[in-house]
Amino acid sequence: xxxxxxxxxxxxxxxxxxxxxxxxxxxxxxEARLKxxxxxxxxxxxxxxxxxxxxxxxxxxxxxxxxxxxxxxxLSRLIDRLAAAGYVTRAASAEDGRxxxxxxxxxxxxxxxxxxxxxxxxIEDAVGRHLSSVxxxxxxxxxxxxxxxxxx
Numbered sequence: 001x002x003x004x005x006x007x008x009x010x011x012x013x014x015x016x017x018x019x020x021x022x023x024x025x026x027x028x029x030x031e032a033r034l035k036x037x038x039x040x041x042x043x044x045x046x047x048x049x050x051x052x053x054x055x056x057x058x059x060x061x062x063x064x065x066x067x068x069x070x071x072x073x074x075l076s077r078l079i080d081r082l083a084a085a086g087y088v089t090r091a092a093s094a095e096d097g098r099x100x101x102x103x104x105x106x107x108x109x110x111x112x113x114x115x116x117x118x119x120x121x122x123i124e125d126a127v128g129r130h131l132s133s134v135x136x137x138x139x140x141x142x143x144x145x146x147x148x149x150x151x152x
Contacts, residue, residue: 026126033122039115040085043068043078048087048112051104058103060093087111 008016030042050067051059059067065075079102082088087108093099104112131139 026123029126030119030122033118033125034115037118039118040111042119043074044082044087045112045115045119047075047078047082048104048108051088051102052109052112054103056103058091058101060099060101064102082108085111 027042034040034042034045046068047064050064054063061072061075061079064079065072068075079088079090083090085107087105089103089105090100091103093101128136
């Protein structure tokens with residue numbers, strides 16, 4: 001990979017701006033649909049999905065933070081809300097006793113499953129109806145390349 005230049009090209013700046021606008025527009029659509037359906041915010045879905053994927057072992061908060069790419073202070077508040085709603089349980093970590101392990105409850109799985117059809121329809125409206133299957137696959141590959149470089 002060549003060293004970064006002092007300033008990005010016009011096409012790179014345009015790609016960045018469009019990526020940001022597309023992300024905001026899609027996220028706004030998803031959040032609005034969830035709210036209209038009387039369901040929790042998208043961050044709740046994302047947290048519950050990661051905890052469901054983790055299975056009975058659960059996740060430590062820092063592991064959930066890493067999976068969600070969330071700021072720690074925002075995640076702490078989100079965990080508090082999920083626990084207060086009965087969607088997540090907290091248990092002392094067997095590793096150090098001071099930390100905690102989060103697991104999804106039956107109610108958490110149920111609300112996540114209720115959220116998915118609304119979320120899926122919003123994804124289709126925000127992205128799917130604008131792109132062919134080939135275009136969506138190409139976009140996914142391009143974004144994957146950007147993401148994998150940032151993660152490493």
